[in-house]
Each structure stands twice: as structure tokens, then as C-alpha cells.
Amino acid sequence: MITGKKKKQEDAPVLAVDGPSGSGKGTVCRLLARELGWNLLDSGALYRLVGIAARNHRVGLDNHAALEVLAGHLDVQFQPGDDEGRVILEGEDVGPILRSEEVGALASEVAAVPAVRSALLTRQRAFRIPPGLVADGRDMGTVVFPDATLKVFLTASAGERAERRYKQLKDKGEAVSLPRLVEDIEARDRRDSERAVAPLRPAPDAVLLDTTGMGITEVFLRLMAEVRERGII
Numbered sequence: 032m033i034t035g036k037k038k039k040q041e042d043a044p045v046l047a048v049d050g051p052s053g054s055g056k057g058t059v060c061r062l063l064a065r066e067l068g069w070n071l072l073d074s075g076a077l078y079r080l081v082g083i084a085a086r087n088h089r090v091g092l093d094n095h096a097a098l099e100v101l102a103g104h105l106d107v108q109f110q111p112g113d114d115e116g117r118v119i120l121e122g123e124d125v126g127p128i129l130r131s132e133e134v135g136a137l138a139s140e141v142a143a144v145p146a147v148r149s150a151l152l153t154r155q156r157a158f159r160i161p162p163g164l165v166a167d168g169r170d171m172g173t174v175v176f177p178d179a180t181l182k183v184f185l186t187a188s189a190g191e192r193a194e195r196r197y198k199q200l201k202d203k204g205e206a207v208s209l210p211r212l213v214e215d216i217e218a219r220d221r222r223d224s225e226r227a228v229a230p231l232r233p234a235p236d237a238v239l240l241d242t243t244g245m246g247i248t249e250v251f252l253r254l255m256a257e258v259r260e261r262g263i264i
């Protein structure tokens with residue numbers, strides 16, 4: 032029955048984890064989802080995919096109507112696998128470019144378009160299925176899941192976030208410069224925090240955690256402790 036199914040979906044607990052790039056959200060959300068056996072929403076990947084689709088279809092970033100159509104009709108499959116799994120966009124495995132700096136910059140531009148954000152809302156909410164969802168993004172606790180069971184806002188200094196990103200990209204064989212990354216991260220923070228729609232900021236009821244100087248395991252254990260203390264599991 033449709034009503035029964037809908038109620039169940041809305042009842043599934045959500046752990047909303049927001050914060051700027053390099054705050055450790057992505058890794059910690061994957062660990063949390065694995066530990067809890069919950070679904071994982073990497074909402075940044077959706078904005079990145081809209082950016083790639085726009086580039087593939089030669090849609091200008093100022094053509095908001097066309098971007099809205101792309102966002103509303105993303106032909107994407109998330110295939111489970113080792114680590115991050117495979118992401119197939121319109122039949123093409125976009126894994127190798129999805130996390131690149133270039134695609135991140137495109138994503139940040141399309142994410143500032145209100146029509147793109149609303150076109151992605153339903154798709155994001157569909158990830159909420161029992162037994163629960165770990166949602167990683169910028170507006171998970173403020174806009175997409177305002178009724179989330181637990182809201183966390185992770186941050187870290189821009190310098191440390193740039194260093195983390197530097198290591199990640201170097202490991203993937205991307206040529207990067209650290210000072211350039213610091214500049215890019217600060218520019219992206221500004222764009223993400225100052226945009227009119229769903230700007231990056233903690234929900235009033237979010238638990239704030241500054242991860243500067245913390246390892247990923249420590250962050251994971253802190254959040255698992257929070258989940259247990261609140262009786263979520």
C-alpha cells in the first residue's frame with residue numbers, strides 16, 4: 032500500500048552530516064553507513080554528475096532551464112563495489128573523473144542554481160529507506176532532511192582540509208599544487224556559504240565537530256558514540 036510504504040520511508044532514521052569539502056565527511060559517512068548497515072547518500076556526487084552532464088551536453092552554466100532538465104532526468108546508476116563503488120552516467124563509468132577538482136568546481140557552480148537544487152530534492156529524499164540513511168552534503172540537516180534524527184556539522188581549518196585533499200588527489204595520480212588547493216578550497220567555501228539558496232551552514236540543532244588535528248577513526252568513533260548515546264541504535 033502506497034501510504035504504508037511512504038510512512039515507513041519517512042520513519043527511517045537519518046544521520047545528516049554536513050560540512051565543507053575536506054572536512055572528512057565523505058570517508059566518515061562511508062564508514063558510518065557500513066557500520067550501521069544503512070543506505071548512503073553522497074549528495075555532492077549528484078551535483079558533480081549534473082556538472083558532468085552539462086559538460087557532455089554542452090549546456091552553458093548560465094542556462095538554468097536546461098540545467099534543471101538535466102538535474103531532473105539524471106540517468107545514473109550507483110553500482111555497489113569495493114570502496115566507492117561504480118557510478119554510471121548515461122552508460123559511461125564516470126568514476127575516474129567524478130572526484131576531480133575540475134568536476135568539483137563545475138559542481139559548485141551548478142549547485143548555486145536554485146532550480147537544480149529543487150530538481151534534486153526528490154531524488155535525494157528517495158535514498159531514505161529502512162533501516163536508515165547516512166546523508167552526506169551541505170544542506171542535509173537544513174533543507175533535505177530537516178527532521179533528521181541526528182545532525183552533525185563537521186569542519187576543519189582550510190589549511191588542513193587542503194592538505195587532506197592534496198593527499199587524496201596525489202594518491203589518485205592527479206597533479207596538484209597545495210597553495211592552489213588552499214585558494215580553491217577558500218573560493219569554494221565562499222561560493223557554497225554565500226549562495227542565496229541552501230547556503231553551507233550548520234542547522235541550529237546540529238552537533239558541531241571541528242576535526243582539525245583528528246584522524247578519521249577518531250571522528251568515526253565520536254559520531255558512533257553520539258549515535259549510541261542518543262539511543263538511535
Ligand code: DC
Nearest residue numbers: 052074075078138139142168169170
Ligand atoms: O562534497 P562534494 O565536494 O562532492 O560537493 C561538490 C559540490 O557540490 C560542492 O561545491 C558543494 C556542492 N554541494 C551542495 O551544494 N550541496 C550538497 N548537498 C552537496 C554538495
